[in-house]
Every structure is written in structure tokens, then in C-alpha cells.
Amino acid sequence: MPHRPAIRIVLAKLGLDGHDRGLKVVARILRDAGMEVIYLGLRQSAESVVAAVEQEDAHAVGLSLHNASHLTLAPRMVGALAAAAIDAPVIVGGIIPDDDADELRRAGVAAVLGPGASADEVVRAVRDAVAGRS
Amino acid sequence: MRAESIEELLAGAPSGERRVVGRLISIVERDGDGAEEIAEWAHARSGRAHIVGITGAPGAGKSTLVGGLLAVWAKAGRRPAVLAVDPTSPLTGGAILGDRVRMDSVATGAFVRSMATRGHRGGLALAVPGAVRVLDAAGFDPVVVETTGVGQVEVDIVGAADTTVLVVAAGWGDAVQASKAGLLEVADLFVVNKADRHGAHDARRDLDLMLDLGRVSGHEDRRGHRPEIVMTTSTTGHGVEGVASAIDEHRRHLVESGERARAYHRRIALEVRDRAQALLVTRVAKLLSSEDGRVALDAAERRAMTPAAAARAVAARIIAAPDRTSPEHDRS
Numbered sequence: 001m002p003h004r005p006a007i008r009i010v011l012a013k014l015g016l017d018g019h020d021r022g023l024k025v026v027a028r029i030l031r032d033a034g035m036e037v038i039y040l041g042l043r044q045s046a047e048s049v050v051a052a053v054e055q056e057d058a059h060a061v062g063l064s065l066h067n068a069s070h071l072t073l074a075p076r077m078v079g080a081l082a083a084a085a086i087d088a089p090v091i092v093g094g095i096i097p098d099d100d101a102d103e104l105r106r107a108g109v110a111a112v113l114g115p116g117a118s119a120d121e122v123v124r125a126v127r128d129a130v131a132g133r134s
Numbered sequence: 135m136r137a138e139s140i141e142e143l144l145a146g147a148p149s150g151e152r153r154v155v156g157r158l159i160s161i162v163e164r165d166g167d168g169a170e171e172i173a174e175w176a177h178a179r180s181g182r183a184h185i186v187g188i189t190g191a192p193g194a195g196k197s198t199l200v201g202g203l204l205a206v207w208a209k210a211g212r213r214p215a216v217l218a219v220d221p222t223s224p225l226t227g228g229a230i231l232g233d234r235v236r237m238d239s240v241a242t243g244a245f246v247r248s249m250a251t252r253g254h255r256g257g258l259a260l261a262v263p264g265a266v267r268v269l270d271a272a273g274f275d276p277v278v279v280e281t282t283g284v285g286q287v288e289v290d291i292v293g294a295a296d297t298t299v300l301v302v303a304a305g306w307g308d309a310v311q312a313s314k315a316g317l318l319e320v321a322d323l324f325v326v327n328k329a330d331r332h333g334a335h336d337a338r339r340d341l342d343l344m345l346d347l348g349r350v351s352g353h354e355d356r357r358g359h360r361p362e363i364v365m366t367t368s369t370t371g372h373g374v375e376g377v378a379s380a381i382d383e384h385r386r387h388l389v390e391s392g393e394r395a396r397a398y399h400r401r402i403a404l405e406v407r408d409r410a411q412a413l414l415v416t417r418v419a420k421l422l423s424s425e426d427g428r429v430a431l432d433a434a435e436r437r438a439m440t441p442a443a444a445a446r447a448v449a450a451r452i453i454a455a456p457d458r459t460s461p462e463h464d465r466s
């Protein structure tokens with residue numbers, strides 16, 4: 001009778017700037033795919049995301065990054081999770097140049113999604129990233 | 135990280151280690167391997183935490199109020215935890231759990247856990263007490279349960295708390311809705327939130343009137359405590375300390391009057407009832423799909439038996455035959 005539990009994913013926007021419209025759209029896409037989305041919203045830090053992932057026992061982290069600081073913030077998030085011995089993949093969305101996307105992947109980001117990603121692509125990226133870890 | 139043994143997890147739980155407590159709740163929620171062991175551990179150590187149920191219409195400001203309470207409690211050196219329940223989409227089974235947005239778990243050191251209304255073995259009525267007990271056993275106090283007071287299950291859940299707080303928003307006619315949902319009867323404390331808006335005093339007056347009616351019907355006497363009404367603007371924190379002290383005041387009243395023991399008694403009775411019913415529901419489903427079940431269904435279909443008589447035959451089989459497959463039975 002063991003039923004497969006729904007994927008739980010923490011969604012957050014790191015840093016101080018911006019709005020969370022894009023993140024809200026992603027939240028609805030993932031909910032509509034049957035996932036439990038733990039929505040943190042704006043102005044989160046690596047520390048607050050780690051706390052949420054631990055308390056919520058989440059399987060994955062989705063970050064929205066819309067400024068030029070993705071090269072610092074995303075690897076910092078990966079590092080903070082590793083330091084807490086949390087094995088949850090990080091998926092990044094935002095306007096990110098191809099070269100930077102490669103660098104993020106080398107830094108341990110599981111997937112990078114551009115603003116043009118379809119709902120299916122978003123869902124598949126999360127499912128694949130989670131499947132790759134368990 | 136996902137492969138830790140239950141023993142290792144339980145060793146880390148008393149210190150309230152976030153990752154460990156997070157895992158334990160998942161296992162209990164899912165009723166997976168080790169859930170029984172965790173439940174035994176938690177039950178033996180629970181009973182210290184004050185359990186606060188917070189309910190009210192969607193958007194009334196419950197999470198913002200809880201966020202404010204966490205800050206007040208953190209300043210007083212307490213270690214609060216929150217279990218925030220949000221509805222699951224009936225179409226997809228997914229959920230957006232957004233209550234955390236209004237709570238700062240880092241600054242307050244609070245443990246915050248979000249729960250969808252669906253996706254637990256045995257349903258919300260079993261998952262919530264199981265998770266609350268883990269938080270209690272891990273040393274958190276108070277433990278807050280936030281739900282939108284819409285369904286009967288949700289009303290039962292917050293009603294089973296030591297202190298049940300009903301949040302109504304100014305100018306929304308919430309008080310009338312709440313009275314229809316049966317929430318006035320279970321509330322020990324009322325909060326009129328969004329006091330910065332028009333209609334706050336009307337909301338307060340509505341509540342007062344309804345409490346007067348309740349006194350007439352004898353409801354207040356049964357509880358021996360007229361619920362306090364506190365006005366708040368949760369977004370600025372105004373009035374939130376008043377809510378925290380009203381909760382403490384109610385806790386004192388519960389302990390001194392012996393009502394705390396009675397609330398505990400009610401909670402256990404409710405949970406045992408719910409769990410027994412859940413076990414029986416499983417057994418009925420199993421029996422109906424077995425050969426014996428098919429015989430009874432067939433007899434009812436052919437009009438050889440009334441549906442009621444077929445149901446009695448099914449129930450009699452369950453009572454006569456112990457369920458060999460359930461873990462409860464293997465243990466004894």
C-alpha cells in the first residue's frame with residue numbers, strides 16, 4: 001500500500017530586488033502537476049531556504065533569479081544545502097545567459113530554466129532533478 | 135540523508151534538530167515504515183506543549199497574526215512551532231502552501247511546517263495530531279495549528295486544541311459566517327484583525343452580541359469562561375502581544391479549572407475514535423472485495439437479502455475475524 005508521496009518543493013526568490021510574479025506562475029504550474037509547493041516568496045536568504053527545506057522535508061529547491069547576481073547567489077545556495085548535508089537539487093529560473101547557465105551547472109545547479117520555458121519543461125526539470133537524487 | 139535509521143533520528147529529536155524533526159513528521163504523516171515507533175516515542179514524551187488552534191476565513195490574517203505571535207514568543211525565550219494546513223487542489227492533488235511567507239522562522243527560531251489537506255494515510259484528522267505530538271515531544275511549546283475554518287474536519291482539528299482562536303477580519307461579515315460554521319462554539323478567544331480598516335468595531339459588536347446569545351443558551355456556563363475579544367492589526371504587530379497574553383491567560387484558566395485535563399481527555403477520545411474508524415473503513419473495503427464480501431453483495435443484488443442485512447453480515451465477519459495483516463495485531 002505504500003503510495004508515492006507528492007514531490008515537495010520550496011520556491012523562493014533570493015536577494016532584495018524584484019517582484020514574485022514569475023515565481024507565482026511557476027508555483028501554479030507545479031501545483032497543477034500534483035506537487036506540494038512550499039512558497040517562500042521574496043527576499044529570502046540561503047539560510048531561510050535551508051531552514052524551510054529542513055523543516056518541510058522538501059525534495060527540491062526552485063530559485064527565481066532576475067538580476068545579475070545569479071552567479072553568486074545560486075552557487076551560495078548549493079553550498080549552503082551541502083553544508084547542511086541536505087541532498088536536494090536546486091533548479092534555477094530567470095534570464096540567464098548560456099555561458100552563465102553552464103557555469104551554474106558546473107557549480108552544482110541541477111537545471112537552469114529560461115523565461116521561455118514551457119509548463120511541461122518546468123515540470124519535467126523538477127521531476128528529473130528529484131529522480132536523479134533518490 | 136534520507137537513509138537515516140529511526141533510532142538515529144529519534145536521538146536527534148529532543149534537541150529539536152530541524153532536519154530530524156522535519157523527517158519524523160514526514161514519516162508519521164505518510165504512516166510509512168517506522169511510523170509506529172515514532173508515534174510511541176512521541177506519545178510517551180508529549181503533553182508539555184500548549185496547543186493553540188488558529189482558524190478563520192481565508193485571508194483573515196491568520197498567518198500574519200501567527201508570524202507576530204512567533205516574534206512575541208521568541209522574545210520571551212519560548213520555542214514555538216507551527217503546523218500550517220492549506221487546502222489541496224481537488225483537481226490535481228497538488229497544493230500551494232503559502233503560510234510561511236508571513237512567518238520568519240530564522241529570526242524567531244520557530245519550527246514551521248506546512249501541510250496539505252490531502253495526501254495522508256487516514257486523512258487530515260489523523261495526520262495533524264500525529265505531527266503535533268512529534269513537535270510537542272521535540273520540546274516545542276506552544277504548538278500552533280493554523281487551518282482555514284471551512285470543513286468539519288478542520289473545525290474538529292482546531293476545536294481539539296487547548297486554546298482555540300478564531301480570527302475574523304474587520305468589515306467582512308466573517309463573524310456571521312463563523313457562527314454558521316459552528317466556530318463560535320469552539321472558540322476560546324476571538325481576534326478581530328485588520329483593525330486598521332473600517333468595520334472593526336462593527337465586527338467586535340457582532341461578536342459580542344453573539345456571545346450574549348451564547349450565554350443565554352448556556353454555552354458560556356459549560357466552559358466557565360467568556361471568550362475575550364482582542365483587536366489587532368497584525369501587519370504592524372499592533373495588539374498581537376494582547377493576543378499572546380490572552381492565550382497565556384486562557385492556559386492558566388485551563389490548568390486551574392481542571393479544564394486542561396478535560397481537553398486532553400477529549401482530544402484522545404476524538405483521536406482514538408478517528409483511528410478506530412479509519413481501521414474499520416479499511417477492513418470494510420477489504421472485506422467487500424473478498425469472496426465473502428461478493429457473496430453478501432450478490433445476495434443483496436438478487437434481493438435475497440436487504441442491503442442492511444448484507445451490511446450486518448459484512449460487519450459480523452469483521453468482528454468475528456481478527457485482521458491478521460494489520461501491524462496492531464502482530465504486535466500483541
Ligand SMILES: Nc1nc2c(ncn2[C@@H]2O[C@H](COP(=O)(O)OP(=O)(O)OP(=O)(O)O)[C@@H](O)[C@H]2O)c(=O)[nH]1
Nearest residue numbers: 191192193194195196197198282327328367368369
Ligand atoms: N490591512 C490589514 N491587512 C492585513 C492585516 N493582517 C493581514 N493582512 C493582510 O491580509 C492578507 C492575508 O493575510 P494572511 O495572514 O495570509 O491571511 P490568512 O488568514 O493566513 O490567509 P489563508 O491562510 O490564505 O486563509 C495579506 O495580504 C496580509 O498582509 C491587518 O491587520 N490589516
Ligand SMILES: [Mg+2]
Nearest residue numbers: 196197233280
Ligand atoms: Mg494563512
